[in-house]
Amino acid sequence: MNLLKMIFGGGRNVITETAEVFMENTEAGAQRRADYAQSALGQFGAEFPVERKGWFDRFMDGLNRLPRPLIVIAVFSLFASSMFDPLWFAERMQGLTLVPDPLWWLAGTIVAFYFGGRFQMKSQEFSQAIAQSTARLPQVLQNITQIRALRHDTPGAAETGTDTALSQMAIEPSDNEAVRAWHEGSK
Incomplete structure (x- = not known):
């Protein structure tokens, strides 16, 4: 019995402890990862608290x-x-x-x-x-x-300045044969 207590220890599992030197305890590793994730979430929550912002704060965030x-x-x-x-x-x-x-x-x-x-x-x-x-x-x-x-509304062909008589002549129909032929050909 003393020999078994020496091998397995008093209330300890020497084989398990020896094996954990060479290989990670899966259950303990999962617990460490869960603790790490929980502490990271806690830190994030402390850094960015959820608070009700006023309309001005929301407006400035949007701006x-x-x-x-x-x-x-x-x-x-x-x-x-x-x-x-x-x-x-x-x-x-x-x-x-x-x-x-x-x-x-x-x-x-x-x-x-x-x-x-x-x-x-x-x-x-x-x-x-x-x-x-x-x-x-x-x-x-x-x-x-x-x-x-080059603009369509400023051709400059009938630019008359302040001369009203010339402006009137520019808008009167002409009896030009070439213009009449062109106008009839474009119909």
Whole structure:
């Protein structure tokens, strides 16, 4: 009996304890994992308590979530506008070439706050390219004038200025054979 107590210990299981040196006790491991998960959930719950927020807090949370989606929507809206009204889009893009460098840097910094530091480097390179194109101001103004001349509502053919007699003559029907032939041929 003493020999058995020596092998198995006094109320202990020596074989089990010896086996646990070489292999994890599955039940004890599961308990440790459950305890770990429970403590992690407790820490998370303490860090982010569920509390009733007032309308102002909810409004500010919603407002803080707006800039990134609005920037994405604005960029894709520009793509869409370039297809629906190319002249309008071209005028706006010509105007962007006149934006000064400090304003581009400020806008780049604000956007970098939301999208990260990598954008900061790219925006400075972009602003340098914009600065070089700003030197072409006379060309930009000429381009805008040419673009506006292409609009359907400003052909310039009957531009009469303030001369009312000339304006009246421009809207009176003409007895021009070529115009009449063209008009009949287009029916």
